[in-house]
Amino acid sequence: xxxxxxxxxxxxxxxxxxxxxxxxxxxxxxxxxxxxxxxxxxxxxxxxxxxxxxxxxxxxxxxxxxxxxxxxxxxxxxxxxxxxxxxxxxxxxxxxxxxxxxxxxxxxxxxxxxxxxxxxxxxxxxxxxxxxxxxxxxxxxxxxxxxxxxxxxxxxxxxxxxxxxxxxxxxxxxxxxxxxxxxxxxxxxxxxxxxxxxxxxxxxxxxxxxxxxxxxxxxxxxxxxxxxxxxxxxxxxxxxxxxxxxxxxxxxxxxxxxxxxxxxxxxxxxxxxxxxxxxxxxxxxxxxxxxxxxxxxxxxxxxxxxxxxxxxxxxxxxxxxxxxxxxxxxxxxxxxxxxxxxxxxxxxxxxxxxxxxxxxxxxxxxxxxxxxxxxxxxxxxxxxxxxxxxxxxxxxxxxxxxxxxxxxxxxxxxxxxxxxxxxxxxxxxxxxxxxxxxxxxxxxxxxxxxxxxxxxxxxxxxxxxxxxxxxxxxxxxxxxxxxxxxxxxxxxxxxxxxxxxxxxxxxxxxxxxxxxxxxxxxxxxxxxxxxxxxxxxxxxxxxxxxxxxxxxxxxx
Amino acid sequence: xxxxxxxxxxxxxxxxxxxxxxxxxxxxxxxxxxxxxxxxxxxxxxxxxxxxxxxxxxxxxxxxxxxxxxxxxxxxxxxxxxxxxxxx
Numbered sequence: 001x002x003x004x005x006x007x008x009x010x011x012x013x014x015x016x017x018x019x020x021x022x023x024x025x026x027x028x029x030x031x032x033x034x035x036x037x038x039x040x041x042x043x044x045x046x047x048x049x050x051x052x053x054x055x056x057x058x059x060x061x062x063x064x065x066x067x068x069x070x071x072x073x074x075x076x077x078x079x080x081x082x083x084x085x086x087x088x089x090x091x092x093x094x095x096x097x098x099x100x101x102x103x104x105x106x107x108x109x110x111x112x113x114x115x116x117x118x119x120x121x122x123x124x125x126x127x128x129x130x131x132x133x134x135x136x137x138x139x140x141x142x143x144x145x146x147x148x149x150x151x152x153x154x155x156x157x158x159x160x161x162x163x164x165x166x167x168x169x170x171x172x173x174x175x176x177x178x179x180x181x182x183x184x185x186x187x188x189x190x191x192x193x194x195x196x197x198x199x200x201x202x203x204x205x206x207x208x209x210x211x212x213x214x215x216x217x218x219x220x221x222x223x224x225x226x227x228x229x230x231x232x233x234x235x236x237x238x239x240x241x242x243x244x245x246x247x248x249x250x251x252x253x254x255x256x257x258x259x260x261x262x263x264x265x266x267x268x269x270x271x272x273x274x275x276x277x278x279x280x281x282x283x284x285x286x287x288x289x290x291x292x293x294x295x296x297x298x299x300x301x302x303x304x305x306x307x308x309x310x311x312x313x314x315x316x317x318x319x320x321x322x323x324x325x326x327x328x329x330x331x332x333x334x335x336x337x338x339x340x341x342x343x344x345x346x347x348x349x350x351x352x353x354x355x356x357x358x359x360x361x362x363x364x365x366x367x368x369x370x371x372x373x374x375x376x377x378x379x380x381x382x383x384x385x386x387x388x389x390x391x392x393x394x395x396x397x398x399x400x401x402x403x404x405x406x407x408x409x410x411x412x413x414x415x416x417x418x419x420x421x422x423x424x425x426x427x428x429x430x431x432x433x434x435x436x437x438x439x440x441x442x443x444x445x446x447x448x449x450x451x452x453x454x455x456x457x458x459x460x461x462x463x464x465x466x467x468x469x470x471x472x473x474x475x476x477x478x479x480x481x482x483x484x485x486x487x488x489x490x491x492x493x494x495x496x497x498x499x500x501x502x503x504x505x506x507x508x509x510x511x512x513x514x515x516x517x518x519x520x521x522x523x524x525x526x527x528x529x530x531x532x533x534x535x536x537x538x539x540x541x542x543x544x545x546x547x548x549x550x551x552x553x554x555x556x
Numbered sequence: 557x558x559x560x561x562x563x564x565x566x567x568x569x570x571x572x573x574x575x576x577x578x579x580x581x582x583x584x585x586x587x588x589x590x591x592x593x594x595x596x597x598x599x600x601x602x603x604x605x606x607x608x609x610x611x612x613x614x615x616x617x618x619x620x621x622x623x624x625x626x627x628x629x630x631x632x633x634x635x636x637x638x639x640x641x642x643x644x
Contacts, residue, residue, distance in 0.1 A: 196597050196601075197597075197601070197604075197622075197623055198604075198617070199616075199619075199622045200622075202617050202618075203620075218601070219601065222601040222605055224604070224605055224608055224615070225614070226608065226616070226617050228617060365573075367573045368572070368606075369599070391576060408595070409596050409598065411594050413572075413575055414573070414575050
């Protein structure tokens with residue numbers, strides 16, 4: 001293997017050297033990159049957004065742009081809201097989407113081959129910030145060159161000429177470094193298309209004489225018995241990054257492959273920080289210097305950061321005297337779902353921007369997969385929509401609204417509708433309480449606002465019909481109405497809390513249902529027990545309007 | 557709707573934690589992934605595992621285009637029917 005430093009990738013290429021599969025030789029890659037550089041210059045583009053599925057095309061675009069002194073911005077997706085947010089930072093979009101420049105459109109008079117300038121801030125990564133605003137992270141080519149040199153020093157010899165097969169997109173730092181830039185510099189072939197499914201990964205692997213994987217926990221924890229594990233155990237190394245790989249998934253892979261996955265810890269901001277293999281502790285990469293702030297969050301200095309810069313993370317850690325460390329979780333409200341970084345404040349702000357919502361809070365629910373749950377305080381308009389169109393239509397509208405701001409994966413799957421968000425004594429709603437409210441099943445009982453004895457020995461209660469009562473699911477999907485049987489059940493249950501009543505239910509008489517009770521209604525409930533006759537009298541009113549009334553017969 | 561089809565729809569709802577979706581809301585010949593239900597590639601992975609587990613079948617990893625069986629409920633039903641072990 002011949003190592004080519006990143007800045008020399010456009011200089012003369014070794015004859016016949018393969019860069020990527022399906023077939024893209026180093027010569028061809030170089031020609032196309034230089035022609036793309038010429039086209040960008042002719043069009044006077046200096047800031048280019050690039051979103052390409054084909055890692056070979058991405059390599060051509062990056063090297064060509066850098067040769068022309070063009071800054072490349074890598075958006076995580078092509079949603080309208082993402083484009084809008086980035087519009088002021090870019091001159092043109094290069095992607096496979098309609099309306100954008102195609103890579104085939106960018107073929108100009110080639111610029112002469114030359115070394116790239118390592119001080120050039122040629123790459124801008126886009127990620128979610130904890131305030132809700134998107135975060136742009138600029139990288140000098142030197143930082144990227146240092147990243148791949150570190151990786152090659154650690155694992156280059158054992159990988160040899162193994163084909164690099166990725167399950168992750170190359171739009172993010174991990175895929176970009178591991179799937180594209182590292183193999184390019186090392187002269188190791190890489191697969192141009194990502195293989196997100198286990199069966200495809202297997203097929204792509206087993207036709208190669210030697211291979212390694214650049215994978216994510218999303219895939220690694222969901223690989224089944226249907227794969228040919230003995231054949232796959234020829235894999236030279238299994239990289240996992242983007243988010244934590246659960247320990248049991250790591251152990252299962254080790255049993256199946258005879259090799260534990262190599263986990264990489266890093267982020268768009270920090271670049272690669274540390275790695276581990278079958279170990280609780282992370283080993284920092286060469287040249288990484290770690291410290292902690294007062295809250296225990298890691299601070300990082302490294303050759304993959306600008307010189308002299310110390311990057312403050314939100315990752316709490318426990319540092320050991322030998323330099324290794326354990327991660328203890330995040331200190332801010334950024335979460336990762338299947339390795340996608342999601343800013344809860346951003347989505348909460350987006351939700352609150354909808355007319356149906358007055359306030360919203362989000363939390364993560366761990367099920368077969370992790371997804372978001374939303375606690376939504378409805379506005380008057382939202383309550384109106386719920387009463388007249390039902391829960392599903394309301395939530396569909398909110399999901400559609402959010403879909404303009406985030407990927408499908410971040411759309412909340414569980415929703416809890418409220419009239420207002422609860423708050424603790426300080427007026428705050430701690431995340432633990434949000435999570436607990438999302439975990440709890442939808443409520444079956446009323447909100448009891450007030451209760452006091454009346455003059456006749458009975459009780460007067462003030463109730464509110466919760467907007468998200470579980471009974472509304474089927475009664476009725478598009479027009480939620482409080483079922484009569486639930487009204488009787490509530491009356492009896494509340495009466496038992498307040499009065500000493502016989503235990504046996506003997507029947508009902510003179511039941512009257514005069515007016516529908518609907519989500520959010522405030523109801524007055526009068527309860528009186530006639531001991532001599534063994535009858536519980538109940539009457540619901542909504543303001544001056546009687547809703548329902550009747551007598552429940554009780555006995556021993 | 558056949559019983560198997562109903563079972564597969566219910567499996568999709570349960571395995572993927574879909575709230576407010578009933579089996580009749582999933583149209584058998586409409587794409588499962590993409591815009592409709594908002595399912596993504598991780599759901600496809602989860603569903604692959606759930607189907608294999610529930611019906612005791614194996615997705616043949618050597619066959620081409622195994623993922624095309626997951627296009628919609630109709631194709632999934634046909635796939636399960638063809639691969640299901642015979643019941644004694």
